[in-house]
Amino acid sequence: MSHGYQxxxxxxxxxxYDLTLLGAVLSYLLLFIVGSIVLHPDAVIDMIILRALGTxxxxxxxxxxxxxxxxxxxxxxxxxxxxxxxxxxxxxxLALLHGLLSxxxxxxxxxxxxxxxxxxxxxxxxxxxxxxxxxxxxxxxILLFLMAATSHDFWLATLTPPxxxxxxxxxxxxxxxxxGHVGFGFLQTETHPALFGLxxxxxxxxxxxxxxxxxxxxxxxxxxxxxxxxxxxxxxxxVLEIPNNRGRxxxxxGDRIAVFRYDGRVSAISNACQHQNGxxxxxxxxxxxxxxxxxxxxxxxATGASPPPFTEKVPTFNLKVLNGSVWVHPNPNPPGTYVxxxxxxxxxxx
Amino acid sequence: xxxPKRTMHRRMWWGAAFTxxxxxxxxxxxxxxGPGYSGETxxxxxxxxxxxxxxxxxxxxxxSGALFLTDGGPVLELQRIRPLKKPDVLVYxxxxxxxxxxxxxxxxxxxxxxxxxxxxxxxxxxxLYSLAHYxxxxxxxxxxxxx
Ligand code: HEM
Ligand code: FES
Numbered sequence: 001m002s003h004g005y006q007x008x009x010x011x012x013x014x015x016x017y018d019l020t021l022l023g024a025v026l027s028y029l030l031l032f033i034v035g036s037i038v039l040h041p042d043a044v045i046d047m048i049i050l051r052a053l054g055t056x057x058x059x060x061x062x063x064x065x066x067x068x069x070x071x072x073x074x075x076x077x078x079x080x081x082x083x084x085x086x087x088x089x090x091x092x093x094l095a096l097l098h099g100l101l102s103x104x105x106x107x108x109x110x111x112x113x114x115x116x117x118x119x120x121x122x123x124x125x126x127x128x129x130x131x132x133x134x135x136x137x138x139x140x141x142i143l144l145f146l147m148a149a150t151s152h153d154f155w156l157a158t159l160t161p162p163x164x165x166x167x168x169x170x171x172x173x174x175x176x177x178x179x180g181h182v183g184f185g186f187l188q189t190e191t192h193p194a195l196f197g198l199x200x201x202x203x204x205x206x207x208x209x210x211x212x213x214x215x216x217x218x219x220x221x222x223x224x225x226x227x228x229x230x231x232x233x234x235x236x237x238x239v240l241e242i243p244n245n246r247g248r249x250x251x252x253x254g255d256r257i258a259v260f261r262y263d264g265r266v267s268a269i270s271n272a273c274q275h276q277n278g279x280x281x282x283x284x285x286x287x288x289x290x291x292x293x294x295x296x297x298x299x300x301x302a303t304g305a306s307p308p309p310f311t312e313k314v315p316t317f318n319l320k321v322l323n324g325s326v327w328v329h330p331n332p333n334p335p336g337t338y339v340x341x342x343x344x345x346x347x348x349x350x
Numbered sequence: 351x352x353x354p355k356r357t358m359h360r361r362m363w364w365g366a367a368f369t370x371x372x373x374x375x376x377x378x379x380x381x382x383x384g385p386g387y388s389g390e391t392x393x394x395x396x397x398x399x400x401x402x403x404x405x406x407x408x409x410x411x412x413x414s415g416a417l418f419l420t421d422g423g424p425v426l427e428l429q430r431i432r433p434l435k436k437p438d439v440l441v442y443x444x445x446x447x448x449x450x451x452x453x454x455x456x457x458x459x460x461x462x463x464x465x466x467x468x469x470x471x472x473x474x475x476x477x478l479y480s481l482a483h484y485x486x487x488x489x490x491x492x493x494x495x496x497x
Binding site: 122127179180199207 | 360363376378379380381451453
Protein backbone atom coordinates (compact mmCIF):
# COMPACT_ATOMS: atom_id res chain seq x y z
CA MET A 1 0.00 0.00 0.00
CA SER A 2 1.15 3.48 -0.73
CA HIS A 3 0.37 5.13 2.55
CA GLY A 4 2.85 4.61 5.34
CA TYR A 5 0.46 4.11 8.18
CA GLN A 6 -2.64 2.08 8.74
CA UNK A 7 -5.76 3.01 10.57
CA UNK A 8 -6.87 0.80 13.37
CA UNK A 9 -10.34 1.03 11.88
CA UNK A 10 -13.55 1.93 13.61
CA UNK A 11 -15.27 -1.05 15.01
CA UNK A 12 -17.79 -1.94 17.66
CA UNK A 13 -15.28 -2.43 20.44
CA UNK A 14 -13.81 0.99 19.83
CA UNK A 15 -17.17 2.71 19.86
CA UNK A 16 -18.12 0.91 23.04
CA TYR A 17 -14.84 1.99 24.60
CA ASP A 18 -15.37 5.61 23.65
CA LEU A 19 -18.95 5.63 24.86
CA THR A 20 -17.88 4.16 28.20
CA LEU A 21 -15.14 6.75 28.49
CA LEU A 22 -17.46 9.61 27.64
CA GLY A 23 -20.10 8.31 30.02
CA ALA A 24 -17.58 8.01 32.85
CA VAL A 25 -16.24 11.53 32.29
CA LEU A 26 -19.68 13.13 32.09
CA SER A 27 -20.90 11.25 35.18
CA TYR A 28 -17.85 12.39 37.11
CA LEU A 29 -18.33 16.02 36.12
CA LEU A 30 -22.03 15.91 36.91
CA LEU A 31 -21.51 14.21 40.28
CA PHE A 32 -18.75 16.64 41.21
CA ILE A 33 -20.77 19.69 40.25
CA VAL A 34 -24.04 18.60 41.85
CA GLY A 35 -22.22 17.32 44.95
CA SER A 36 -20.34 20.60 45.36
CA ILE A 37 -23.48 22.69 44.97
CA VAL A 38 -25.23 20.62 47.63
CA LEU A 39 -22.26 20.61 50.03
CA HIS A 40 -21.15 24.22 49.46
CA PRO A 41 -24.16 26.27 48.51
CA ASP A 42 -22.07 29.49 48.76
CA ALA A 43 -19.50 28.53 46.19
CA VAL A 44 -19.79 30.01 42.73
CA ILE A 45 -20.38 27.72 39.81
CA ASP A 46 -17.28 28.82 37.86
CA MET A 47 -15.03 27.70 40.66
CA ILE A 48 -16.81 24.37 40.92
CA ILE A 49 -16.56 23.76 37.18
CA LEU A 50 -12.88 24.70 37.22
CA ARG A 51 -12.24 22.16 39.94
CA ALA A 52 -14.41 19.48 38.36
CA LEU A 53 -12.44 19.77 35.11
CA GLY A 54 -9.03 19.87 36.80
CA THR A 55 -9.62 16.89 39.04
CA UNK A 56 -11.27 14.88 36.26
CA UNK A 57 -8.26 15.39 33.99
CA UNK A 58 -5.87 14.52 36.79
CA UNK A 59 -7.73 11.34 37.72
CA UNK A 60 -7.85 10.32 34.08
CA UNK A 61 -4.10 10.89 33.80
CA UNK A 62 -3.59 8.46 36.67
CA UNK A 63 -5.71 5.88 34.85
CA UNK A 64 -3.75 6.39 31.63
CA UNK A 65 -0.42 5.96 33.39
CA UNK A 66 -1.62 2.89 35.28
CA UNK A 67 -2.89 0.95 32.26
CA UNK A 68 0.54 0.24 30.78
CA UNK A 69 2.05 -1.53 33.79
CA UNK A 70 -1.28 -3.15 34.70
CA UNK A 71 -1.48 -4.74 31.25
CA UNK A 72 2.08 -6.04 31.62
CA UNK A 73 1.31 -7.52 35.01
CA UNK A 74 -2.05 -9.02 34.12
CA UNK A 75 -3.49 -9.62 30.66
CA UNK A 76 -7.01 -8.85 31.78
CA UNK A 77 -6.21 -5.14 31.57
CA UNK A 78 -5.31 -5.34 27.89
CA UNK A 79 -8.72 -4.21 26.61
CA UNK A 80 -8.15 -0.86 28.34
CA UNK A 81 -4.85 -0.39 26.55
CA UNK A 82 -6.50 -0.91 23.21
CA UNK A 83 -7.65 2.66 22.78
CA UNK A 84 -5.64 4.54 25.34
CA UNK A 85 -5.07 7.29 22.79
CA UNK A 86 -8.66 8.45 23.05
CA UNK A 87 -8.31 8.58 26.80
CA UNK A 88 -5.27 10.79 26.35
CA UNK A 89 -7.03 13.20 24.02
CA UNK A 90 -10.05 13.34 26.36
CA UNK A 91 -7.76 14.08 29.29
CA UNK A 92 -6.05 16.86 27.35
CA UNK A 93 -9.38 18.42 26.42
CA LEU A 94 -10.48 18.49 30.06
CA ALA A 95 -7.12 19.93 31.15
CA LEU A 96 -7.29 22.58 28.43
CA LEU A 97 -10.74 23.71 29.53
CA HIS A 98 -9.53 23.84 33.13
CA GLY A 99 -6.47 25.86 32.13
CA LEU A 100 -8.45 28.30 29.98
CA LEU A 101 -11.06 28.81 32.67
CA SER A 102 -8.32 29.39 35.27
CA UNK A 103 -6.56 31.91 33.06
CA UNK A 104 -9.80 33.76 32.52
CA UNK A 105 -10.90 33.87 36.13
CA UNK A 106 -7.51 34.48 37.77
CA UNK A 107 -5.85 36.63 35.17
CA UNK A 108 -8.59 37.96 32.95
CA UNK A 109 -9.47 41.06 34.98
CA UNK A 110 -6.25 43.00 35.08
CA UNK A 111 -4.66 45.18 32.44
CA UNK A 112 -1.88 42.67 31.92
CA UNK A 113 -2.26 40.02 29.25
CA UNK A 114 -3.47 36.84 31.02
CA UNK A 115 -0.46 34.85 29.81
CA UNK A 116 1.93 37.51 31.13
CA UNK A 117 0.00 37.81 34.36
CA UNK A 118 0.23 34.02 34.76
CA UNK A 119 4.00 34.34 35.09
CA UNK A 120 4.28 37.73 36.77
CA UNK A 121 1.49 37.91 39.34
CA UNK A 122 3.31 35.54 41.67
CA UNK A 123 7.10 35.25 41.70
CA UNK A 124 7.56 33.61 45.05
CA UNK A 125 9.89 30.92 43.78
CA UNK A 126 11.61 31.02 47.15
CA UNK A 127 8.53 29.93 49.04
CA UNK A 128 7.05 26.45 49.38
CA UNK A 129 3.64 27.50 50.61
CA UNK A 130 3.21 30.28 48.05
CA UNK A 131 5.14 28.74 45.21
CA UNK A 132 3.84 29.88 41.80
CA UNK A 133 2.05 26.67 41.00
CA UNK A 134 0.13 27.90 37.99
CA UNK A 135 3.10 28.01 35.58
CA UNK A 136 3.69 24.34 36.47
CA UNK A 137 0.18 23.57 35.22
CA UNK A 138 0.85 25.66 32.13
CA UNK A 139 4.00 23.75 31.17
CA UNK A 140 2.27 20.44 31.80
CA UNK A 141 -0.53 21.57 29.52
CA ILE A 142 1.98 22.37 26.75
CA LEU A 143 3.48 18.88 27.03
CA LEU A 144 0.04 17.28 27.03
CA PHE A 145 -0.83 19.36 23.97
CA LEU A 146 2.22 18.12 22.07
CA MET A 147 1.26 14.55 22.82
CA ALA A 148 -2.42 14.95 22.03
CA ALA A 149 -1.57 16.72 18.77
CA THR A 150 0.78 13.95 17.64
CA SER A 151 -1.26 11.03 18.96
CA HIS A 152 -2.62 9.94 15.61
CA ASP A 153 -0.96 7.04 13.81
CA PHE A 154 -0.07 9.43 11.01
CA TRP A 155 2.39 11.16 13.34
CA LEU A 156 3.59 7.84 14.66
CA ALA A 157 4.56 6.91 11.10
CA THR A 158 5.91 10.35 10.22
CA LEU A 159 8.03 10.80 13.32
CA THR A 160 9.02 7.09 13.39
CA PRO A 161 8.17 5.01 16.47
CA PRO A 162 11.42 5.68 18.40
CA UNK A 163 11.03 9.47 18.26
CA UNK A 164 7.30 9.28 18.83
CA UNK A 165 7.77 7.07 21.86
CA UNK A 166 10.42 9.37 23.28
CA UNK A 167 8.11 12.34 22.81
CA UNK A 168 5.32 10.50 24.54
CA UNK A 169 7.50 9.75 27.52
CA UNK A 170 7.04 13.46 28.19
CA UNK A 171 3.84 12.38 29.88
CA UNK A 172 5.93 11.43 32.92
CA UNK A 173 7.45 14.89 33.03
CA UNK A 174 3.96 16.34 32.74
CA UNK A 175 2.84 14.16 35.61
CA UNK A 176 5.71 15.42 37.78
CA UNK A 177 4.80 19.04 36.96
CA UNK A 178 1.18 18.40 37.83
CA UNK A 179 2.16 16.81 41.11
CA GLY A 180 3.76 20.16 41.90
CA HIS A 181 0.80 22.10 40.44
CA VAL A 182 -1.64 20.37 42.77
CA GLY A 183 0.73 19.95 45.73
CA PHE A 184 1.92 23.57 45.80
CA GLY A 185 -1.40 25.06 44.74
CA PHE A 186 -4.67 23.48 45.68
CA LEU A 187 -3.26 21.52 48.64
CA GLN A 188 -1.76 24.61 50.25
CA THR A 189 -5.18 26.20 50.62
CA GLU A 190 -7.28 23.08 51.04
CA THR A 191 -5.46 21.65 54.02
CA HIS A 192 -7.57 18.62 54.86
CA PRO A 193 -5.06 15.76 55.32
CA ALA A 194 -7.28 13.33 53.37
CA LEU A 195 -6.76 15.37 50.20
CA PHE A 196 -3.01 15.20 50.59
CA GLY A 197 -3.31 11.48 51.35
CA LEU A 198 -5.24 10.99 48.12
CA UNK A 199 -2.53 12.67 46.05
CA UNK A 200 0.23 10.70 47.75
CA UNK A 201 -1.69 7.43 47.33
CA UNK A 202 -2.22 8.09 43.63
CA UNK A 203 1.43 8.89 43.05
CA UNK A 204 2.79 5.97 45.08
CA UNK A 205 0.40 3.52 43.41
CA UNK A 206 1.66 4.58 39.99
CA UNK A 207 5.26 4.25 41.08
CA UNK A 208 4.68 0.83 42.61
CA UNK A 209 2.92 -0.43 39.47
CA UNK A 210 5.67 0.79 37.18
CA UNK A 211 8.44 -0.58 39.32
CA UNK A 212 6.68 -3.95 39.61
CA UNK A 213 6.26 -4.11 35.83
CA UNK A 214 9.89 -3.04 35.35
CA UNK A 215 10.96 -5.78 37.74
CA UNK A 216 9.10 -8.35 35.68
CA UNK A 217 10.78 -7.08 32.52
CA UNK A 218 14.21 -7.08 34.09
CA UNK A 219 13.72 -10.71 35.04
CA UNK A 220 13.00 -11.51 31.40
CA UNK A 221 15.97 -9.50 30.16
CA UNK A 222 18.47 -11.15 32.45
CA UNK A 223 17.72 -14.71 31.27
CA UNK A 224 21.01 -16.20 30.38
CA UNK A 225 23.05 -19.34 29.84
CA UNK A 226 21.18 -20.85 26.91
CA UNK A 227 22.89 -23.99 25.59
CA UNK A 228 24.57 -23.30 22.21
CA UNK A 229 25.30 -25.79 19.41
CA UNK A 230 28.10 -25.78 16.82
CA UNK A 231 26.09 -23.66 14.36
CA UNK A 232 25.36 -20.97 16.93
CA UNK A 233 21.75 -21.97 17.63
CA UNK A 234 20.56 -21.48 21.22
CA UNK A 235 18.32 -23.94 22.99
CA UNK A 236 15.53 -21.70 24.31
CA UNK A 237 12.89 -24.08 25.64
CA UNK A 238 10.90 -27.25 25.06
CA VAL A 239 8.19 -27.03 22.40
CA LEU A 240 5.53 -28.10 24.86
CA GLU A 241 6.41 -25.27 27.22
CA ILE A 242 4.77 -22.94 24.69
CA PRO A 243 0.98 -23.10 24.88
CA ASN A 244 -0.71 -23.76 21.54
CA ASN A 245 -1.41 -20.55 19.55
CA ARG A 246 0.59 -18.58 22.07
CA GLY A 247 4.13 -17.26 22.31
CA ARG A 248 7.01 -17.08 24.73
CA UNK A 249 9.53 -14.26 24.93
CA UNK A 250 13.28 -14.67 25.25
CA UNK A 251 16.04 -12.15 25.65
CA UNK A 252 18.73 -13.10 23.17
CA UNK A 253 21.58 -11.11 21.67
CA GLY A 254 20.50 -7.87 23.32
CA ASP A 255 16.92 -7.94 22.12
CA ARG A 256 13.71 -9.85 22.57
CA ILE A 257 12.56 -12.76 20.45
CA ALA A 258 9.01 -14.12 20.48
CA VAL A 259 8.62 -17.85 19.73
CA PHE A 260 5.17 -19.09 18.74
CA ARG A 261 3.59 -22.55 18.53
CA TYR A 262 0.64 -22.88 16.12
CA ASP A 263 -0.82 -25.55 13.82
CA GLY A 264 1.86 -28.03 14.84
CA ARG A 265 4.61 -25.58 13.89
CA VAL A 266 7.03 -23.28 15.66
CA SER A 267 8.35 -19.88 14.43
CA ALA A 268 10.43 -17.10 15.92
CA ILE A 269 10.09 -13.38 15.16
CA SER A 270 11.20 -10.15 16.79
CA ASN A 271 9.10 -9.30 19.80
CA ALA A 272 8.58 -5.61 18.95
CA CYS A 273 5.41 -4.73 17.07
CA GLN A 274 5.98 -2.21 14.27
CA HIS A 275 3.07 -0.10 15.44
CA GLN A 276 4.09 1.06 18.92
CA ASN A 277 6.53 -1.66 19.90
CA GLY A 278 3.86 -3.73 21.65
CA UNK A 279 5.09 -7.12 22.96
CA UNK A 280 4.13 -9.61 20.23
CA UNK A 281 5.14 -12.53 22.45
CA UNK A 282 2.23 -11.70 24.71
CA UNK A 283 -0.19 -11.86 21.80
CA UNK A 284 -2.04 -14.84 20.37
CA UNK A 285 -1.98 -16.60 17.03
CA UNK A 286 -5.39 -15.92 15.50
CA UNK A 287 -6.25 -17.45 12.09
CA UNK A 288 -2.61 -18.39 11.73
CA UNK A 289 -1.41 -14.81 12.31
CA UNK A 290 0.46 -13.45 15.31
CA UNK A 291 -1.80 -10.72 16.71
CA UNK A 292 -0.35 -7.88 18.77
CA UNK A 293 -1.96 -7.69 22.20
CA UNK A 294 -2.03 -3.90 22.19
CA UNK A 295 -3.92 -2.82 19.08
CA UNK A 296 -4.22 -5.95 16.99
CA UNK A 297 -1.64 -5.54 14.19
CA UNK A 298 -1.02 -8.98 12.62
CA UNK A 299 2.06 -10.77 11.30
CA UNK A 300 2.62 -14.09 9.54
CA UNK A 301 4.83 -16.01 11.98
CA ALA A 302 6.86 -17.63 9.17
CA THR A 303 7.69 -14.39 7.31
CA GLY A 304 7.22 -11.70 9.94
CA ALA A 305 5.14 -9.77 7.37
CA SER A 306 1.66 -8.32 7.82
CA PRO A 307 -0.93 -9.78 5.47
CA PRO A 308 -1.74 -7.63 2.41
CA PRO A 309 -2.70 -4.84 2.03
CA PHE A 310 -0.58 -3.97 5.05
CA THR A 311 3.15 -3.59 4.74
CA GLU A 312 4.60 -3.89 8.25
CA LYS A 313 7.42 -6.40 8.60
CA VAL A 314 9.41 -7.61 11.58
CA PRO A 315 12.69 -9.57 11.57
CA THR A 316 12.51 -13.37 11.67
CA PHE A 317 14.93 -15.83 13.23
CA ASN A 318 16.20 -19.16 11.93
CA LEU A 319 14.85 -21.98 14.01
CA LYS A 320 14.88 -25.77 14.35
CA VAL A 321 13.13 -28.30 16.53
CA LEU A 322 15.26 -31.21 17.75
CA ASN A 323 13.97 -33.88 20.12
CA GLY A 324 11.16 -31.61 21.28
CA SER A 325 13.45 -28.64 21.99
CA VAL A 326 13.32 -25.25 20.24
CA TRP A 327 16.68 -24.00 18.94
CA VAL A 328 16.86 -20.43 17.60
CA HIS A 329 19.72 -18.61 15.90
CA PRO A 330 20.24 -15.25 17.65
CA ASN A 331 21.06 -13.29 14.46
CA PRO A 332 17.92 -11.67 13.04
CA ASN A 333 17.01 -12.05 9.36
CA PRO A 334 15.97 -8.91 7.49
CA PRO A 335 12.33 -8.04 8.23
CA GLY A 336 9.91 -10.15 6.20
CA THR A 337 12.36 -13.01 5.41
CA TYR A 338 10.62 -16.39 5.15
CA VAL A 339 11.95 -19.02 7.55
CA UNK A 340 10.87 -22.66 7.46
CA UNK A 341 8.79 -23.24 10.61
CA UNK A 342 10.00 -26.02 12.91
CA UNK A 343 7.63 -28.97 13.04
CA UNK A 344 6.23 -30.09 16.36
CA UNK A 345 6.85 -33.82 16.79
CA UNK A 346 3.83 -34.26 18.94
CA UNK A 347 1.86 -37.51 18.63
CA UNK A 348 -1.76 -36.92 17.67
CA UNK A 349 -1.46 -33.15 17.58
CA UNK A 350 0.35 -32.46 14.38
CA UNK B 351 16.17 -2.87 18.36
CA UNK B 352 14.15 -1.41 21.17
CA UNK B 353 16.37 -2.64 23.96
CA PRO B 354 18.05 0.73 24.65
CA LYS B 355 14.75 2.58 24.70
CA ARG B 356 13.33 0.13 27.17
CA THR B 357 16.34 0.79 29.36
CA MET B 358 15.72 4.53 29.08
CA HIS B 359 12.09 4.04 30.01
CA ARG B 360 13.12 2.05 33.05
CA ARG B 361 15.70 4.64 34.08
CA MET B 362 13.06 7.32 33.81
CA TRP B 363 10.87 5.48 36.23
CA TRP B 364 13.69 5.00 38.66
CA GLY B 365 14.33 8.74 38.43
CA ALA B 366 10.62 9.33 38.99
CA ALA B 367 10.67 7.02 42.00
CA PHE B 368 12.86 9.60 43.71
CA THR B 369 11.58 12.82 42.14
CA UNK B 370 7.86 12.31 42.69
CA UNK B 371 8.06 11.56 46.42
CA UNK B 372 10.44 14.51 46.75
CA UNK B 373 7.78 16.80 45.25
CA UNK B 374 5.23 15.37 47.68
CA UNK B 375 7.55 15.92 50.63
CA UNK B 376 8.21 19.54 49.56
CA UNK B 377 4.48 20.15 49.21
CA UNK B 378 3.97 18.74 52.68
CA UNK B 379 6.71 20.98 54.05
CA UNK B 380 4.95 23.95 52.44
CA UNK B 381 1.82 23.07 54.35
CA UNK B 382 3.76 22.79 57.59
CA UNK B 383 5.53 26.06 56.94
CA GLY B 384 2.10 27.58 56.63
CA PRO B 385 1.34 30.88 55.03
CA GLY B 386 4.25 33.18 55.73
CA TYR B 387 5.79 36.25 54.26
CA SER B 388 9.48 35.83 54.85
CA GLY B 389 11.62 36.86 51.95
CA GLU B 390 9.03 38.68 49.88
CA THR B 391 10.51 40.09 46.69
CA UNK B 392 10.52 43.68 47.77
CA UNK B 393 12.82 46.60 47.14
CA UNK B 394 15.70 46.36 49.58
CA UNK B 395 14.88 49.78 50.99
CA UNK B 396 11.45 48.56 52.13
CA UNK B 397 12.88 46.97 55.25
CA UNK B 398 14.38 50.31 56.31
CA UNK B 399 11.08 52.08 56.50
CA UNK B 400 9.52 51.64 59.95
CA UNK B 401 6.31 53.64 59.79
CA UNK B 402 3.83 53.67 56.96
CA UNK B 403 2.87 56.77 55.00
CA UNK B 404 -0.77 55.88 54.97
CA UNK B 405 -2.88 53.30 56.82
CA UNK B 406 -6.50 52.24 56.60
CA UNK B 407 -8.88 49.39 57.41
CA UNK B 408 -10.58 46.96 55.08
CA UNK B 409 -13.67 44.85 55.61
CA UNK B 410 -14.87 46.40 58.86
CA UNK B 411 -11.55 45.93 60.58
CA UNK B 412 -10.89 42.40 59.35
CA UNK B 413 -7.81 43.53 57.44
CA SER B 414 -5.47 46.45 57.68
CA GLY B 415 -3.75 48.15 54.80
CA ALA B 416 -0.61 50.25 54.76
CA LEU B 417 1.38 52.07 52.11
CA PHE B 418 5.13 52.55 52.51
CA LEU B 419 6.81 54.99 50.15
CA THR B 420 10.37 53.71 50.14
CA ASP B 421 13.45 54.71 48.20
CA GLY B 422 13.05 51.49 46.23
CA GLY B 423 9.46 52.27 45.31
CA PRO B 424 6.04 51.99 46.95
CA VAL B 425 5.15 48.89 48.96
CA LEU B 426 1.62 47.91 49.83
CA GLU B 427 1.16 45.87 52.99
CA LEU B 428 -2.00 43.97 53.86
CA GLN B 429 -2.48 42.25 57.17
CA ARG B 430 -5.36 40.01 58.08
CA ILE B 431 -6.59 40.68 61.57
CA ARG B 432 -9.52 38.30 61.74
CA PRO B 433 -10.22 35.23 59.62
CA LEU B 434 -12.12 36.22 56.51
CA LYS B 435 -15.51 34.87 55.60
CA LYS B 436 -14.40 34.86 51.99
CA PRO B 437 -10.73 33.97 52.05
CA ASP B 438 -10.04 33.91 48.32
CA VAL B 439 -9.11 37.54 47.88
CA LEU B 440 -7.22 39.05 44.98
CA VAL B 441 -5.69 42.49 45.33
CA TYR B 442 -6.03 44.89 42.43
CA UNK B 443 -4.72 48.38 42.06
CA UNK B 444 -7.00 50.49 39.90
CA UNK B 445 -5.30 53.57 38.50
CA UNK B 446 -6.70 55.68 35.74
CA UNK B 447 -8.38 53.37 33.27
CA UNK B 448 -6.10 50.50 34.23
CA UNK B 449 -6.33 47.72 36.76
CA UNK B 450 -3.23 45.89 37.98
CA UNK B 451 -3.38 42.53 39.72
CA UNK B 452 -0.90 42.62 42.61
CA UNK B 453 -1.52 39.13 43.93
CA UNK B 454 -3.51 37.10 46.36
CA UNK B 455 -4.20 37.77 50.00
CA UNK B 456 -6.55 36.27 52.53
CA UNK B 457 -5.27 32.77 53.08
CA UNK B 458 -2.02 34.33 54.32
CA UNK B 459 -2.17 36.54 57.41
CA UNK B 460 0.28 39.05 56.02
CA UNK B 461 1.40 40.04 52.56
CA UNK B 462 3.45 42.78 51.00
CA UNK B 463 3.39 43.79 47.38
CA UNK B 464 5.88 45.92 45.55
CA UNK B 465 4.06 48.44 43.38
CA UNK B 466 5.66 48.89 39.95
CA UNK B 467 7.14 52.33 39.38
CA UNK B 468 4.95 52.85 36.32
CA UNK B 469 1.83 53.13 38.47
CA UNK B 470 0.57 56.60 39.24
CA UNK B 471 -0.48 56.13 42.88
CA UNK B 472 -2.17 59.50 43.41
CA UNK B 473 -5.88 58.73 43.64
CA UNK B 474 -5.37 55.06 42.80
CA UNK B 475 -7.73 52.55 44.39
CA UNK B 476 -6.74 49.36 46.21
CA UNK B 477 -9.47 46.85 45.51
CA LEU B 478 -10.12 43.49 47.18
CA TYR B 479 -11.89 41.12 44.88
CA SER B 480 -13.33 37.71 45.73
CA LEU B 481 -12.78 35.37 42.90
CA ALA B 482 -15.10 32.66 44.11
CA HIS B 483 -17.90 35.15 44.65
CA TYR B 484 -17.26 37.39 41.70
CA UNK B 485 -17.59 40.55 43.66
CA UNK B 486 -15.54 43.44 44.92
CA UNK B 487 -15.39 43.09 48.70
CA UNK B 488 -13.90 46.44 49.61
CA UNK B 489 -11.92 49.34 48.18
CA UNK B 490 -9.67 52.06 49.52
CA UNK B 491 -8.67 55.11 47.53
CA UNK B 492 -5.18 56.37 48.23
CA UNK B 493 -4.45 60.00 49.08
CA UNK B 494 -4.58 62.34 46.12
CA UNK B 495 -1.28 63.87 47.24
CA UNK B 496 0.57 60.55 47.12
CA UNK B 497 3.28 60.92 44.44
C1 HEM C 1 -2.50 26.94 31.90
C2 HEM C 1 -2.57 25.92 32.64
C3 HEM C 1 -3.21 25.84 34.01
C4 HEM C 1 -3.60 26.85 34.86
C5 HEM C 1 -3.49 28.35 34.68
C6 HEM C 1 -4.16 26.21 36.03
C7 HEM C 1 -4.66 26.87 37.12
C8 HEM C 1 -5.11 26.27 38.26
C9 HEM C 1 -5.55 26.96 39.43
C10 HEM C 1 -5.60 28.47 39.59
C11 HEM C 1 -5.90 26.03 40.35
C12 HEM C 1 -6.41 26.29 41.75
C13 HEM C 1 -7.89 26.38 41.73
C14 HEM C 1 -8.45 26.27 43.11
O1 HEM C 1 -7.99 26.94 44.02
O2 HEM C 1 -9.37 25.49 43.25
C15 HEM C 1 -5.70 24.74 39.77
C16 HEM C 1 -5.94 23.56 40.39
C17 HEM C 1 -5.82 22.31 39.79
N1 HEM C 1 -5.34 22.04 38.53
FE1 HEM C 1 -4.74 23.44 37.19
N2 HEM C 1 -4.10 24.84 35.84
C18 HEM C 1 -3.53 24.58 34.64
C19 HEM C 1 -3.28 23.33 34.08
C20 HEM C 1 -3.65 22.13 34.66
C21 HEM C 1 -3.47 20.85 34.04
C22 HEM C 1 -2.83 20.59 32.69
C23 HEM C 1 -3.99 19.93 34.92
C24 HEM C 1 -4.05 18.40 34.77
C25 HEM C 1 -4.54 17.62 34.13
C26 HEM C 1 -4.46 20.62 36.08
C27 HEM C 1 -5.01 20.02 37.19
C28 HEM C 1 -5.40 20.68 38.32
C29 HEM C 1 -5.94 20.05 39.50
C30 HEM C 1 -6.17 18.54 39.67
C31 HEM C 1 -6.19 21.05 40.43
C32 HEM C 1 -6.74 20.88 41.85
C33 HEM C 1 -8.21 20.93 41.87
C34 HEM C 1 -8.73 22.26 41.47
O3 HEM C 1 -8.64 23.19 42.27
O4 HEM C 1 -9.20 22.40 40.32
N3 HEM C 1 -4.24 21.97 35.89
N4 HEM C 1 -5.21 24.91 38.48
S1 FES D 1 1.70 -1.88 19.35
FE1 FES D 1 -0.13 -1.26 18.45
S2 FES D 1 -0.67 -3.05 17.42
FE2 FES D 1 1.17 -3.60 18.27
